[in-house]
Structure formats: structure tokens, C-alpha cells
Amino acid sequence: MADKNDLAKGLKMRKKLTGKRFSKGGPTALAELAPDLDEMLNEVIFGRVWTRPGLELKMRSAITIAALTAMQRLPQLKGHIANGLNAGLSKKEITEILIHMAFYAGVPTAVNAFQLAKEVFQEEGV
Amino acid sequence: MADKNDLAKGLKMRKKLTGKRFSKGGPTALAELAPDLDEMLNEVIFGRVWTRPGLELKMRSAITIAALTAMQRLPQLKGHIANGLNAGLSKKEITEILIHMAFYAGVPTAVNAFQLAKEVFQEEGV
Amino acid sequence: MADKNDLAKGLKMRKKLTGKRFSKGGPTALAELAPDLDEMLNEVIFGRVWTRPGLELKMRSAITIAALTAMQRLPQLKGHIANGLNAGLSKKEITEILIHMAFYAGVPTAVNAFQLAKEVFQEEGV
Amino acid sequence: MADKNDLAKGLKMRKKLTGKRFSKGGPTALAELAPDLDEMLNEVIFGRVWTRPGLELKMRSAITIAALTAMQRLPQLKGHIANGLNAGLSKKEITEILIHMAFYAGVPTAVNAFQLAKEVFQEEGV
Amino acid sequence: MADKNDLAKGLKMRKKLTGKRFSKGGPTALAELAPDLDEMLNEVIFGRVWTRPGLELKMRSAITIAALTAMQRLPQLKGHIANGLNAGLSKKEITEILIHMAFYAGVPTAVNAFQLAKEVFQEEGV
Amino acid sequence: MADKNDLAKGLKMRKKLTGKRFSKGGPTALAELAPDLDEMLNEVIFGRVWTRPGLELKMRSAITIAALTAMQRLPQLKGHIANGLNAGLSKKEITEILIHMAFYAGVPTAVNAFQLAKEVFQEEGV
Numbered sequence: 001m002a003d004k005n006d007l008a009k010g011l012k013m014r015k016k017l018t019g020k021r022f023s024k025g026g027p028t029a030l031a032e033l034a035p036d037l038d039e040m041l042n043e044v045i046f047g048r049v050w051t052r053p054g055l056e057l058k059m060r061s062a063i064t065i066a067a068l069t070a071m072q073r074l075p076q077l078k079g080h081i082a083n084g085l086n087a088g089l090s091k092k093e094i095t096e097i098l099i100h101m102a103f104y105a106g107v108p109t110a111v112n113a114f115q116l117a118k119e120v121f122q123e124e125g126v
Numbered sequence: 127m128a129d130k131n132d133l134a135k136g137l138k139m140r141k142k143l144t145g146k147r148f149s150k151g152g153p154t155a156l157a158e159l160a161p162d163l164d165e166m167l168n169e170v171i172f173g174r175v176w177t178r179p180g181l182e183l184k185m186r187s188a189i190t191i192a193a194l195t196a197m198q199r200l201p202q203l204k205g206h207i208a209n210g211l212n213a214g215l216s217k218k219e220i221t222e223i224l225i226h227m228a229f230y231a232g233v234p235t236a237v238n239a240f241q242l243a244k245e246v247f248q249e250e251g252v
Numbered sequence: 253m254a255d256k257n258d259l260a261k262g263l264k265m266r267k268k269l270t271g272k273r274f275s276k277g278g279p280t281a282l283a284e285l286a287p288d289l290d291e292m293l294n295e296v297i298f299g300r301v302w303t304r305p306g307l308e309l310k311m312r313s314a315i316t317i318a319a320l321t322a323m324q325r326l327p328q329l330k331g332h333i334a335n336g337l338n339a340g341l342s343k344k345e346i347t348e349i350l351i352h353m354a355f356y357a358g359v360p361t362a363v364n365a366f367q368l369a370k371e372v373f374q375e376e377g378v
Numbered sequence: 379m380a381d382k383n384d385l386a387k388g389l390k391m392r393k394k395l396t397g398k399r400f401s402k403g404g405p406t407a408l409a410e411l412a413p414d415l416d417e418m419l420n421e422v423i424f425g426r427v428w429t430r431p432g433l434e435l436k437m438r439s440a441i442t443i444a445a446l447t448a449m450q451r452l453p454q455l456k457g458h459i460a461n462g463l464n465a466g467l468s469k470k471e472i473t474e475i476l477i478h479m480a481f482y483a484g485v486p487t488a489v490n491a492f493q494l495a496k497e498v499f500q501e502e503g504v
Numbered sequence: 505m506a507d508k509n510d511l512a513k514g515l516k517m518r519k520k521l522t523g524k525r526f527s528k529g530g531p532t533a534l535a536e537l538a539p540d541l542d543e544m545l546n547e548v549i550f551g552r553v554w555t556r557p558g559l560e561l562k563m564r565s566a567i568t569i570a571a572l573t574a575m576q577r578l579p580q581l582k583g584h585i586a587n588g589l590n591a592g593l594s595k596k597e598i599t600e601i602l603i604h605m606a607f608y609a610g611v612p613t614a615v616n617a618f619q620l621a622k623e624v625f626q627e628e629g630v
Numbered sequence: 631m632a633d634k635n636d637l638a639k640g641l642k643m644r645k646k647l648t649g650k651r652f653s654k655g656g657p658t659a660l661a662e663l664a665p666d667l668d669e670m671l672n673e674v675i676f677g678r679v680w681t682r683p684g685l686e687l688k689m690r691s692a693i694t695i696a697a698l699t700a701m702q703r704l705p706q707l708k709g710h711i712a713n714g715l716n717a718g719l720s721k722k723e724i725t726e727i728l729i730h731m732a733f734y735a736g737v738p739t740a741v742n743a744f745q746l747a748k749e750v751f752q753e754e755g756v
Contacts, residue, residue, distance in 0.1 A: 028489075028492075029489075029492040029493045029495065029496035030488075030489055030492045032496060033473050033476075033492055033495060033496060033499070034473055034476070034477050034492065037477045037480060037488075040296070040300065041480075041485060044229070044292070044296055045229050045485065048292065049225065049226060049229055052222060052225070054218050054219065054221075054222045055219055055222035055223065055226070059185065059188055059219070059223075060222075060226055062185055062188060062189050062192075063188050063189055063191075063192035063223050063226060063227070064192075064226070064230060065189075066188075066189035066190075066192040066193045066196075067192045067193060067195070067196040067227060067230045067231055068230065068486060069193070070192075070193040070196040070197050071196050071197075071230075071231060071484070071486070071487075072450075072702075072703070073450070073484070073486035073487060073490065075486075075489075075490060075493075076486035076489065076490075092180050093180065093181050093185070095180075095663050095664055096178060096180045096181035096186075097181065097185075097189050098663075098664070099175065099178070099664050099667045100175060100181070100186055100189060100190070101189070101193060102667060102671075103170075103171050103175055103610065103611055104190060104193045104194065104197075104610050104611065104612060105193055105197060105610045106607070106608050106609045106610040106613070106701070106703070107607055107608065107671060107675065108608060108698060108701070108703035108705075108706035109610070109701075109703060110660075110667075111658075111659075111660055111705075111706065112703065112705060112706075114658075114659040114660045114663055114664065115659045115705075117659065117663060118659035118662060118663055121663070129632075130632070132632065154615075154618075155615075155618040155619045155621065155622035156614075156615055156618045158622060159599050159602075159618055159621060159622055159625070160599055160602070160603050160618065163603045163606060163614075166674070166678065167606075167611060169632060170670070170674055171611065174670065194612060197610070197612070197613075198324075198325070198576075199576070199610075199612035199613060199616065201612075201615075201616060201619075202612035202615065202616075221285050221286055224285075224286070225286050225289045228289060228293075229484065229485055230484050230485065230486060231484045232323070232325070232481070232482050232483045232484040232487070233293060233297065233481055233482065234320060234323070234325035234327075234328035234482060235323075235325060235484070236282075236289075237280075237281075237282055237327075237328065238325065238327060238328075240280075240281040240282045240285055240286065241281045241327075243281065243285060244281035244284060244285055247285070296481070297481050301477065301478060301481055304474060304477070306470045306471065306473075306474045307471050307474035307475065307478070311437065311440055311471070311475075312474075312478055314437055314440060314441050314444075315440050315441055315443075315444035315475050315478060315479070316444075316478070316482060317441075318440075318441035318442075318444040318445045318448075319444045319445060319447070319448040319479060319482045319483055320482065321445070322444075322445040322448040322449050323448050323449075323482075323483060324576075324577070344432050345432065345433050345437070347432075347537050347538055348430060348432045348433035348438075349433065349437075349441050350537075350538070351427065351430070351538050351541045352427060352433070352438055352441060352442070353441070353445060354541060354545075355422075355423050355427055355736070355737055356442060356445045356446065356449075356736050356737065356738060357445055357449060357736045358575070358577070358733070358734050358735045358736040358739070359545060359549065359733055359734065360572060360575070360577035360579075360580035360734060361575075361577060361736070362534075362541075363532075363533075363534055363579075363580065364577065364579060364580075366532075366533040366534045366537055366538065367533040367579075369533065369537060370533035370536060370537060373537070406741075406744075407741075407744040407745045407747065407748035408740075408741055408744045410748060411725050411728075411744055411747060411748055411751070412725055412728070412729050412744065415729045415732060415740075418548070418552065419732075419737060422544070422548055423737065426544065446738060449736070449738070449739075450702075451702070451736075451738035451739060451742065453738075453741075453742060453745075454738035454741065454742075548733070549733050553729065553730060553733055556726060556729070558722050558723065558725075558726045559723055559726035559727065559730070563689065563692055563723070563727075564726075564730055566689055566692060566693050566696075567692050567693055567695075567696035567727050567730060567731070568696075568730070568734060569693075570692075570693035570694075570696040570697045570700075571696045571697060571699070571700040571731060571734045571735055572734065573697070574696075574697040574700040574701050575700050575701075575734075575735060596684050597684065597685055597689070599684075600682060600684045600685035600690075601685065601689075601693050603679065603682070604679060604685070604690055604693060604694070605693070605697060607674075607675050607679055608694060608697045608698065608701075609697055609701060
């Protein structure tokens with residue numbers, strides 16, 4: 001059931017995952033063109049899904065990285081690789097996730113993800 | 127580097143994951159038409175990838191389920207949901223993985239996975 | 253913003269779209285394994301998205317059919333072809349949507365959708 | 379049946395959809411490497427498909443945007459968002475199509491489309 | 505350019521590829537719901553594309569099998585594996601195509617294709 | 631079965647396919663982050679798969695191009711279009727492969743591939 005605290009919980013979770021990259025939704029195309037969807041996503045996805053008990057935060061991060069790799073949603077994958085470091089995944093674990101993906105989603109699919117991971121690891125200094 | 131023990135390690139891992147569903151490759155279309163690929167997969171994927179240190183077994187299982195859901199490879203997804211129970215994922219954790227996928231890969235994508243999960247949970251009696 | 257009436261609005265919309273196929277969520281795998289996601293979907297997707305002003309209902313139905321065809325989520329596509337008839341799309345319009353898809357998503361993709369459309373049109377007697 | 383006027387009809391439709399962005403096929407890689415496919419597409423897709431009666435032009439545009447979003451064919455999506463404005467879709471309707479897609483094709487899929495929509499709306503001054 | 509002989513050429517090519525499985529379009533959902541698309545496909549795809557010089561027929565068949573495997577359009581893949589035997593591909597070559605796909609499109613993707621290939625090879629007695 | 635010469639065979643094949651673009655794995659993100667996967671790919675994919683008898687080298691190249699087009703793995707597609715010229719495919723054959731794909735994977739999918747082919751043909755001076 002929707003709860004009036006979902007939005008606040010979602011923003012807190014989003015801040016935790018994105019760390020210093022967090023910005024309160026200001027400049028994205030989504031926030032500009034569809035502010036109510038942007039809010040709905042903060043409320044529903046970050047507030048009601050990512051905060052659910054029953055699955056460790058680093059596990060949620062790992063499956064998000066796996067799915068975004070498989071679907072090749074590359075800008076989001078880059079963001080969630082960086083989020084993964086804040087969610088408790090090590091550089092080593094993220095690398096292992098992408099190695100594993102090479103065989104389930106195909107080698108080219110994984111190679112593109114490694115390119116982004118390299119960029120993130122450099123930007124984050126890990 | 128390839129190691130002459132990879133195939134044995136792979137068959138052991140495959141047996142661990144598939145438990146009572148394990149069969150030594152006999153009847154599948156892959157084993158029949160391309161026995162060397164079937165062996166290569168046992169050796170490389172189960173022997174050299176699934177056995178890698180650096181990522182917990184249940185985490186490997188979770189990301190496999192996430193990727194197969196995102197790509198909708200349904201027969202393989204069904205098998206890996208069952209494998210997940212042997213890899214240490216609880217019914218609750220598998221359910222949470224699929225809930226999470228609804229928002230990253232779309233609701234219809236997750237709904238098809240829930241159908242298979244229901245079948246597996248009934249077959250495995252969990 | 254979430255509204256306490258969203259769930260009721262969603263169930264009303266879902267009933268309108270599914271007509272005589274409507275059932276209050278009882279038997280699906282989703283409702284059984286993840287009742288809170290099932291409720292969230294009724295509340296968010298049917299209550300807060302399908303009911304939005306700014307896009308005619310039959311247009312929402314048309315784009316849902318197009319996307320499900322492109323992604324080949326076939327069980328959901330079948331349901332939404334049937335929903336389309338309740339949302340104001342004619343058999344002719346649905347057929348035209350699928351013809352159009354043949355060129356944007358590839359012929360095989362459209363051919364599978366025509367198979368489902370044929371089944372729906374027979375079941376619905378149109 | 380093929381008709382000798384299909385190519386002319388196709389070029390007229392393409393011009394209508396692309397407006398001031400129209401160029402008679404000159405510089406694209408497709409026109410250069412495969413001029414007969416380029417002509418075939420003008421003739422078949424724009425001349426024989428987009429001109430079919432039975433589905434309003436703005437509806438054809440909407441389903442094209444939905445399918446290209448779902449498949450993430452981003453350069454073509456950008457072009458067809460711009461075409462949509464010429465086909466009778468408002469900025470508001472295009473935004474609603476993309477909001478709707480977030481739930482059927484996943485949030486990351488829609489976020490990438492919003493980025494392109496923002497660019498188009500700026501370029502077209504709407 | 506469209507030619508009045510394209511439809512006849514297309515039906516001849518389709519007959520060559522499908523051999524004893526050929527039927528003149530009668531019972532398919534596509535032919536029933538959208539007879540003009542069905543005719544357009546015979547005319548354009550089989551008459552104007554498959555008949556193009558510049559690529560050996562067995563090569564066209566091989567790339568069709570590869571693409572349908574990668575996209576997992578399974579009913580069409582099954583048909584085109586059978587067509588491949590009529591286009592000059594051997595059982596061995598088709599098997600090699602699917603082995604190759606395991607690494608480019610992921611193992612699960614290839615495994616589903618092997619299942620269909622096994623069925624075709626049994627039905628065709630090769 | 632794995633063979634200690636697989637890695638050497640793989641590097642030789644990779645050199646043949648990539649010609650003057652060959653570099654011994656040094657600078658890629660994959661080689662940097664996951665050197666053992668990079669070696670495994672050289673050993674398994676280039677050493678044990680591309681070298682298999684039973685399918686002509688130019689046919690392996692053609693199906694790789696087709697699959698990468700269908701899946702839109704664009705950086706890899708660009709590389710394999712260039713590799714195709716070294717594997718014995720002519721510019722004309724590669725163009726025909728992409729024309730064929732327009733109908734099986736959708737026109738937008740092929741259009742993106744033509745863009746890359748144009749770049750490769752210019753870079754390679756063919």
C-alpha cells in the first residue's frame with residue numbers, strides 16, 4: 001500500500017546509492033518533461049522497491065547491474081555500476097558479475113559493460 | 127588458463143546446482159547435436175566461471191536469474207530458478223529478485239518469470 | 253503524488269479494459285507469490301498511469317500493443333489485444349498496428365503477433 | 379499489389395512526416411551503400427504502409443515511437459519523435475507515450491527516450 | 505523498382521525454400537487477417553530480397569538462421585532451419601552456426617535453437 | 631576438449647581477422663579489468679570456435695555480422711564488419727547481409743548497421 005513516507009524514503013535511498021552524484025532530480029530530461037513520473041519513480045522504485053526487506057542491498061544492486069547489462073541500457077548501467085560501489089559491492093564483485101554475463105548474454109554484451117565499468121572505476125578512484 | 131580438471135570441476139558444480147535434476151548431459155538436443163559444445167560448456171561455464179572465487183555462489187545464481195528474466199530465455203530461467211534454491215537463495219529472495227525486475231525490465235517481463243517461479247516452487251515443494 | 257483512491261481507480265480501469273476476462277487478481281502467479289507487487293501494479297499502472305489525461309485511452313492501448321509486439325512478450329500481448337477491443341480499437345485498427353510493426357520490428361516479430369490476434373478475434377467473436 | 383505510384387506516394391508521405399528535415403535520401407549511409415533498398419523503403423514503407431487507410435496518421439506515429447522506444451533504436455526514435463509533431467501528436471501526447479512505456483518496457487528504456495525527446499522539443503521549439 | 509513479376513518470383517523462391525512444407529499462404533493467421541501484407545511479403549521479401557544476386561542462397565539462409573536465433577523468434581527459426589536444408593546448408597553447417605551463436609548471443613539463446621534444430625532434423629530425416 | 635595450443639591458435643585467428651587492427655589485448659577495458667576472461671575468450675572463442683572445421687570462415691563472419699546487427703551490439707558489429715573483409719567477404723556481400731537484415735530484424739536495426747558499414751568501408755578504403 002502507498003504510504004505518505006514513500007517519497008521521503010525513496011529520496012533517502014537514492015541519495016545513499018548515488019552518493020556525491022546525487023542531485024535532487026533537477027536537470028534530467030525526465031524531471032523536466034515528466035516531473036510527476038520522476039516523482040513517482042522516486043516514490044515507487046526507490047521508496048517502495050529498493051527499500052524492501054528480504055533481499056540484501058548489495059544483492060539488489062548486483063541484479064540491477066546484471067539486468068541492465070543483459071538489456072544494454074548503457075547510461076543506466078554506468079550509473080548503477082557506480083551505485084553498486086555505494087551499495088556494498090566491491091570492484092572485484094562487479095567485475096565478476098560482468099565476467100559471468102559474458103556467457104549468459106553473449107560476449108559483446110559484456111564487453112560493452114566492461115568499458116563502462118572501467119570509466120566508473122577511474123572516476124570513483126577504485 | 128585451461129586446466130585438465132576444469133571438466134570434472136564443471137560437472138561437480140553442475141551437479142550441485144541441479145541436484146536431483148542432474149543428468150550427465152545425455153538427452154538434451156545440445157548434447158546430441160553438438161556434444162563438443164556441451165562438453166565445452168560444462169568445462170568452461172560450470173568449471174571455469176561458476177567456480178571462480180570473488181562472488182558468492184548465491185550471488186552468481188541471483189544475477190543469472192536476473193539476466194535470464196531480462197532476456198526472457200524462459201526454459202533456462204526455469205532451470206536457474208530451481209538451481210537458485212540449491213545455490214542458497216530462499217524462495218523469498220527469488221521472489222524479491224523478480225519484483226525488482228518488474229521495474230527495470232518492464233512488468234510483462236517479470237510476470238512471465240513469476241509464472242515459471244510458481245511452477246518451480248510447486249515442483250520443488252518450497 | 254500517491255492518492256488513497258489510486259487502487260480503486262486502478263481496479264476500475266483494469267475491469268474496463270479486461271471486461272468479462274476480469275478477475276480480481278486471485279489466481280495469477282504474481283498475485284500468489286507477490287501480492288504486494290500485484291496490488292502495487294493495480295494501484296500504480298492501472299490507477300495512476302492508464303488513467304492519466306493527455307492521451308486517449310485507445311491510443312494508450314495501441315502503444316501497449318506496439319511495445320509488447322516489439323518486445324515479444326506474448327502472453328501479455330494477447331491480453332492487451334483483447335483489452336484493445338474494450339479500449340475502443342477496432343479489429344481493423346489492431347490489424348493495421350501489427351502490419352505497421354512488421355517493418356519496424358521485423359516480419360517474424362509481427363507474424364507471431366498475428367497468430368495471437370487471430371486467437372483473440374476468434375475468442376471475442378469479432 | 380505494387381503500384382507504379384507507390385514511390386511518389388512514399389516520398390510525399392516522407393516529406394510530410396519529416397518536414398524541414400526532409401532530404402531526398404542523398405547523404406545517408408543507406409542511400410549511399412544500398413540505393414535500391416533506400417528506394418524500396420520509400421516505396422514500400424512510406425508509400426504502401428504509412429499511407430494505408432484504417433489507422434489515423436497520428437496513431438501510426440504513436441505506435442512507431444512506442445516500438446522504437448521498446449527496441450531502443452535511438453537514432454530512429456529521435457527522428458520519429460520529431461515526425462510525430464508533424465503527424466499531429468502534441469508534445470504532451472508524446473510525453474505521455476514515453477511515461478506509459480516506463481512501465482511496459484522498463485524505466486531505463488523510457489529514461490533514454492526522454493533524453494531524446496528533450497533534444498527534439500528544443501530543436502523544434504515546442 | 506517494383507516489377508510486376510516480383511510476386512511470381514517470390515512465390516517460386518518461397519516454394520524452393522519451403523519445399524514440401526509450401527502452402528500458398530492459405531491457412532496462416534497473417535494471410536487470413538492481413539492478406540495484402542502476406543502478398544506484400546511474398547512479393548517484397550521472397551521476390552525482391554531473397555532473389556537478389558550478390559549473396560549465395562545458402563549464405564542468405566545462414567544469416568537468417570543467425571538473426572532469428574539472436575532475436576529468439578522461435579517459430580520462424582524452426583521454419584528457416586528447415587528452409588536451410590533446401591537452400592544448400594548441411595545439417596553440420598546448421599549445427600556449426602548454432603554453436604557459433606552460443607558465444608555471440610549467449611548460451612541460453614543457442615540452447616533453445618538446438619532444441620528446434622533437433623526437431624527439424626528428425627522431421628526432415630537428416 | 632581443451633588443448634594447450636588453443637590460446638596460440640586463437641591469437642593467430644584473431645590476428646587474421648583483425649589484420650592491421652590487431653593488438654595483443656593490451657588496452658581494452660576487458661583486458662585491463664578481467665585479463666583471465668580476455669585470455670579465455672582468445673582461447674575459447676577464437677581458438678576453439680572460429681577455428682572449427684565444418685563452416686567456411688567467411689560464413690562464420692557473415693553470421694557474426696547478422697547476429698550483431700540483430701542484437702545491435704554496435705561497437706562489436708563495427709569490428710566484425712571490418713573483420714569480414716579479412717575473412718573473405720566482399721563489400722558487396724556485407725551490404726547484401728545488411729539489406730537482408732532490414733526485413734528480418736526491422737528497418738531501423740539495419741539502418742544503424744549501414745552507418746557503421748559506411749565508416750568501415752571508408753576507413754578500410756574499399
